Amino acid sequence: MSIHPTAIVHEGARLAPGVSVGPYSVIGEHVEIGEGTTVGTHVVIQGHTTIGRDNRIFQFSSLGEVPQDKKYAGEPTRLEIGDRNVIREFCTFNCGTAQDQGVTRVGSDNWIMAYVHLAHDCQVGNNTIFANNAQLAGHVAVGDYAILGGFTVVHQFVQIGAHSITAIGTVLLQDVPPYVMAAGNTAKPYGINSEGLKRRGFSPEILMRLKRAYKTLYKAGLTLEQAKQSLTEQAAECPEIKPILDFLEVSGRGIIR
Numbered sequence: 001m002s003i004h005p006t007a008i009v010h011e012g013a014r015l016a017p018g019v020s021v022g023p024y025s026v027i028g029e030h031v032e033i034g035e036g037t038t039v040g041t042h043v044v045i046q047g048h049t050t051i052g053r054d055n056r057i058f059q060f061s062s063l064g065e066v067p068q069d070k071k072y073a074g075e076p077t078r079l080e081i082g083d084r085n086v087i088r089e090f091c092t093f094n095c096g097t098a099q100d101q102g103v104t105r106v107g108s109d110n111w112i113m114a115y116v117h118l119a120h121d122c123q124v125g126n127n128t129i130f131a132n133n134a135q136l137a138g139h140v141a142v143g144d145y146a147i148l149g150g151f152t153v154v155h156q157f158v159q160i161g162a163h164s165i166t167a168i169g170t171v172l173l174q175d176v177p178p179y180v181m182a183a184g185n186t187a188k189p190y191g192i193n194s195e196g197l198k199r200r201g202f203s204p205e206i207l208m209r210l211k212r213a214y215k216t217l218y219k220a221g222l223t224l225e226q227a228k229q230s231l232t233e234q235a236a237e238c239p240e241i242k243p244i245l246d247f248l249e250v251s252g253r254g255i256i257r
Contacts, residue, residue: 022059030076031064034083047095048076052083052108061091067120069097069138082108082126093118100139107144125162143178145200147193161247163200165193175251177217178243179210187256189218202240209238217244218257224248 002020003009009021012029020038021027027039028046034053039045041059049064057063064079066072077096080103087093091112096103100121106112107126115133118124122136125144134148137155142148143162152170154160161178171185179197181190192214194207202210216222216230228248235241248255 016053028064048078049081049095050078051081052085054083055081055085055087057087058089058091058114060089061087061093063087063091063093064095065092067094067097067138069099069120071099072097072120075102077120078103079106080104081106082110084108085110085112087112088114088116090114091116091118094120096121097138113150119156131168145196147196155253158253159247159251162243163193163197165196172256174253174256175247177247177251177255180214180256182256189214189256206238206240209234210240213238213241213244217255 001015001017004021004023006023007021007025009027010029013027014032016033016035018036019033022039022041024041025039025043030048031045033051036054037051039057043057043061045063047064075098079093079095085106094104097120104118104120104122106124109126110128112130113132116130117135119136119138121139123141125142127145128142129147131148131150133150134152139157140154141159143160145163146160147165149166149168149170151168152166154172158172159175161176163179164176165181167183170183170187172187176182179192181193183190192210197207213231213234217227231241231245235245
């Protein structure tokens, strides 16, 4: 363990072997940090925050502070961060609220660039990329491998499907289904994330079927219920389509159009 003399680490904090804490950082009483994680200069980690192994947290980030929610009354809500995440400068992750699950979660192997904000009760999966200044309001869910372009702004309770991608400056007021590219203010769909899916090993045949599914949902002139029926038939031959159907069943704000 390496703790700089100017860092303030509460005696109640639990730091595993191999944790490094840089100059002038502050670690609160209820914080737990896993082996191999490095905490940079001037980082503040407070609240009931659990951070896993081998994360790299850059300078001036604030993790686990109270939510920016007027209803918050000091409940012992939490922030949970997984393993091998990169969290760049000036990121702010708030803990959860009692009105939701009581926890803000970030999975593992995420690449989170500077000035990203994750508000209370957000649920972020694994292997995501958040470009600079991506901003999530409360209760937002982000699926695995999703990519948020710089300055993407997400309304509260919006869900972002796995393998989706947004362009720079996208404003999301509704949900983005899996695999879909979104752009604009307000966001509209622009096909599937073909390049990202190729990089992740999706075969040409699967890509063709996902493009067909996209056209069924957005281009065929069907009602949502009619599109679901067609997608159900397509999913019987291509399991990769099933996540789209599952997503549509739980979408609370409606999908972008």
